[in-house]
Amino acid sequence: MPPAVYLLGLAVFAQGTSEFMLSGLLSDIARDMDVSLPAAGALTSAFAVGMVVGAPLMSVLSLRWSRRGALLAFLAAFLLAHVVGALTHSFGVLLVTRVVGALANAGFLAVAVATAAALVAPDAKGRATSVLLGGVTVACVAGVPGGALLGQEWGWRAAFWAVVALSVPALLAIPHSVPADEAGAEVPDARSELRALRDARLLLTLLLGALVNGATFCAFTYLEPLFTRVTGFGDSWVPVLLALFGLGSFVGVTLAGRVSDARPVPLLTTGGAALLAGWVLFALGAGHPAAALVLVFVQGGLSFAVGSTLITRVLYAANGAPTLAGGFATAAFNVGAAVGPALGGLAIGAGLGYRAPLWASALLVALAFVAAAAGASVLRGKVRGEARRKVSGEARGEARGTRTPGS
Structure with missing residues (x-):
């Protein structure tokens, strides 16, 4: 694996820490900003909305930039948004910084996914993706619990300053590690790549990703109040429990990276069924x-x-969209990251209790199975229809070819 892929994983670690760390800081932010817990949870949804909008938008805007330049610009903007977020005393400004940081994060991640995929062999995309997402899972293992611990000791702002500190090394290293674009390289055509969204199989995969990620964020965003108010753990246990989720994530993404290129269907069907059962349990x-x-x-x-x-x-x-593929994936998964916490917050706000986000997560995974079955049926119907039309066309062609003059 090229060293640049691991460097991109380091930057994704800093960004993943920011995206996930609010799970351990929501109560502190709500008290400090004098807002309700569901309102504080909107910070996670705001970040996700920024990712949804930013992934395709930033991907298209950066097509004429060099990949190295785009990565530097997005990471610098991300860092500055967190400086402002750490300094503000206004919940509205904090909400805006989350959106701005998410736009930058989305652009960086979309370009990073495309860059990593271009740096490895065509059949090694799963391993490259697992390295990048490994940065997110390490953020869950170390960054998120660390942010929760910083929040408990010095307040939630300390966690934002920690994200700034984590971003600086990656910002300094990218110019020396990410290869420059080749001179005279052809500029990708955004319109032709966007046409790839007409592909039914791609659209189905994006939908499934949104639903599964929605389930993940729905539960994860409200783990802190679940553990302290339902399970009965003290505040000091929260970083440990978040680290356990992150450790499991690291194990899962690492194992998937070794299997997903060769055997994706068994992994998705078996793993998806276990995921659904796990949320119910x-x-x-x-x-x-x-x-x-x-x-x-x-x-x-x-x-x-x-x-x-x-x-x-x-x-x-x-x-058909090698440059914007990362943007498609980032946008779809953050649709889920926006909808999931919002759904969990609605359930809590409706008085259904702190277990409600877990039930909502189970519902989202169940919907993914329904969508997969319906989509597979539609795709099979299209394949059969195309095959019949092809056979019919060939038969008509043969009939015309065997017709004799004057007949």
């Missing part, structure tokens, strides 16, 4: 500390194993 057993300890690890692993495999399938399905 978690909702039922959330009041038991031992069950919660096991399931937070297992669900982290299953969520990222299935999710990273779907990202890899997007890269393979988007053959």
Whole structure:
């Protein structure tokens, strides 16, 4: 694996820490900003909305930039947004910085995915993707619990300053590690690549990714109040429990990276079924500390194993859009990241309790299975229809060819 891929994973680690760390900081932010817990949860949804809008938009805007220049510009903007977020005392300004940071994050991740895929062999996209997503899972293991610990000791702003500090080394190293674009390289055609979105298989994969990631974020965003108010763990346990989710995520994405290129369908079907069952079990057993300890690890692993495999399938399905494939994947997965926390917040706000996000996660995975079955049926129907039309056309051609003059 080229060293540049690991460097991009380091930058994704800093950004993943920012994206996930609010799970351990929501209560602190809500108290400091004098807003409700669901309102504080909107910071996660705002970040996800920025990612959704930013992924395709920033990908298209950066087509005429060099990949190295685009990565530097996006990472610098991300860093500055977190400086402002750490300094502000206005919830509205903080919300805006989350959107701006997300736009920059989306652009960086979209370009990074395309860059990593271009740097490896055509059949190694799954491994390259697992390295990038490994940065996110390491953020869950170390960055997110570390952010929660910083928040408990010095307030949530310290966690934002930590993200700034993590971003600086990657910003300084990119110019020396990411290869420059070849001179005279052809500028990609955005219109032709956007036409790839007409492909039914690609659209189905994007939908499944959005649903599965929505389930992940729906549960993960509200783990802190679940553990402290339902399971009965003290605040000091929250970083440990978040680290368990992250450790499971790292194991899941690493194993998926070794399997997803060669055997994606068995991984998705088996892993998806286990993921659905796990969310149901978690909702039922959330009041038991031992069950919660096991399931937070297992669900982290299953969520990222299935999710990273779907990202890899997007890269393979988007053959007609090699440059914007990363933007497609990033946008779809962050549709889920926006809808998931919003759905969980609505459930809590409706008085359904802190287990409700887990039930919502199970529902989203179940919907993914329904969508997969319906989509597969439609695709099979299209294939059969095309085959019949081809056979019919060949038969008509043969009939015309055998017709004799004057007949």
